[in-house]
Amino acid sequence: MSNTAGQVIRCKAAVAWEAGKPLVMEEVEVAPPQKMEVRVKILFTSLCHTDVYFWEAKGQTPVFPRILGHEAGGIVESVGEGVTELKPGDHVLPIFTGECKECAHCKSEESNMCDLLRINTDRGVMLNDGKSRFSIKGQPIFHFVGTSTFSEYTVLHVGCLAKINPEAPLDKVCVLSCGISTGFGATVNVAKPKKGQTVAVFGLGAVGLAAAEGARVSGASRIIGVDLVSSRFEAAKKFGVTDFVNPKDHDKPVQEVIAEMTNGGVDRSVECTGNIQAMISAFECVHDGWGVAVLVGVPNKDDAFKTHPMNFLNERTLKGTFFGNYKPRTDIPGVVEKYMNKELELEKFITHEVAFKDINKAFDLMLKGESIRCIIRMDA
Numbered sequence: 001m002s003n004t005a006g007q008v009i010r011c012k013a014a015v016a017w018e019a020g021k022p023l024v025m026e027e028v029e030v031a032p033p034q035k036m037e038v039r040v041k042i043l044f045t046s047l048c049h050t051d052v053y054f055w056e057a058k059g060q061t062p063v064f065p066r067i068l069g070h071e072a073g074g075i076v077e078s079v080g081e082g083v084t085e086l087k088p089g090d091h092v093l094p095i096f097t098g099e100c101k102e103c104a105h106c107k108s109e110e111s112n113m114c115d116l117l118r119i120n121t122d123r124g125v126m127l128n129d130g131k132s133r134f135s136i137k138g139q140p141i142f143h144f145v146g147t148s149t150f151s152e153y154t155v156l157h158v159g160c161l162a163k164i165n166p167e168a169p170l171d172k173v174c175v176l177s178c179g180i181s182t183g184f185g186a187t188v189n190v191a192k193p194k195k196g197q198t199v200a201v202f203g204l205g206a207v208g209l210a211a212a213e214g215a216r217v218s219g220a221s222r223i224i225g226v227d228l229v230s231s232r233f234e235a236a237k238k239f240g241v242t243d244f245v246n247p248k249d250h251d252k253p254v255q256e257v258i259a260e261m262t263n264g265g266v267d268r269s270v271e272c273t274g275n276i277q278a279m280i281s282a283f284e285c286v287h288d289g290w291g292v293a294v295l296v297g298v299p300n301k302d303d304a305f306k307t308h309p310m311n312f313l314n315e316r317t318l319k320g321t322f323f324g325n326y327k328p329r330t331d332i333p334g335v336v337e338k339y340m341n342k343e344l345e346l347e348k349f350i351t352h353e354v355a356f357k358d359i360n361k362a363f364d365l366m367l368k369g370e371s372i373r374c375i376i377r378m379d380a
């Protein structure tokens, strides 16, 4: 056991006190892990658009003060009662949607929607006692999606941690903790394009580029990238994107533009924007008879999906997925091995790096559309 086990740890965390206001570096107290919980020292974290939505809280339930962050890599500091699978020193990736290994979903080969630990964006407390493990001078600070990685130490349920190869560089594989696994898995596990098929990817951020990468390794003949920012196309070529459509350049709906480009529609589409109109277009741009569309972007809480039922009757399929259908504990160690074996390249997703104290710069870069992934170094 480490010498801090069982004690409160004081460390730095970036706290979101209010919606849309810059995060503030604070000294927080992190309580020891309780039953089935693990305390982790975070070494690297990165920013995913989902953090930004819940920080802005425009279309989401506001939960403040809160420690955001869910894409990260770290080392186990101590474990709580009942934890046998992890020990201090293990290298781990926190995952926002967990795997208890006991419920019907965890036992099903098809689902990663664990009954106990599936993503819950509105809960700000731990399951064991309904309380937060973070506080500042006695004031509780809420958790985010069970991970809260914008802190030097955080506490998670053991089911939200993937134990990975200790040789894997955490400053690279941390991006597998959310975005890259999500996009890649959405294509290879859910959309499942066949060799030679056409794929449209809506949104060319890290998640969409990982979806394109999944299409490339599946042998897609044509990958059509759709984004409102034309400069995204240059970077997207490295991920196998062959054609680019900016909806702003056309005076008709983008689904019609894509249908014309592809003789009736693409075989598969993957939506990675979070925009409801893009979700509808991603569905309506797939070919009738066999087309499959997969939604990945996180919608606003009041969004509703509207399409004519005839689009389904004409044999189009609409699916959605969290975390690319991967089971975090069972599957992610293998995805890390793909990187170690050079079957999956992560470096090309990482465009920026900042010190923890400059975390707000990572938000600016994402909001301006300048970064794909920005790694935040906790020790700098």
Ligand SMILES: NC(=O)c1ccc[n+]([C@@H]2O[C@H](COP(=O)([O-])OP(=O)(O)OC[C@H]3O[C@@H](n4cnc5c(N)ncnc54)[C@H](O)[C@@H]3O)[C@@H](O)[C@H]2O)c1
Binding pocket: 047, 048, 049, 050, 053, 178, 179, 182, 202, 203, 204, 205, 206, 207, 208, 226, 227, 228, 229, 232, 247, 272, 273, 274, 275, 277, 278, 295, 296, 297, 298, 299, 321, 322, 323, 324, 366, 369, 371, 372
């Ligand atoms: N389902 C999951 O498990 C899961 C996991 C991670 C992220 N997400 C979601 O995936 C989405 C992408 O995340 P990211 O980190 O790559 O974000 P990002 O901001 O880096 O990329 C999003 C891209 O979408 C583009 N875009 C926005 N609206 C568009 C529209 N109407 N048409 C075309 N392009 C549009 C933006 O210009 C941007 O390039 C977000 O909604 C995020 O919340 C979902």
Ligand SMILES: [Zn+2]
Binding pocket: 048, 049, 050, 051, 070, 071, 178, 179
């Ligand atoms: Zn994410």
Ligand SMILES: [Zn+2]
Binding pocket: 098, 099, 100, 101, 102, 103, 104, 105, 106, 113, 114, 115, 116, 117
């Ligand atoms: Zn479960």
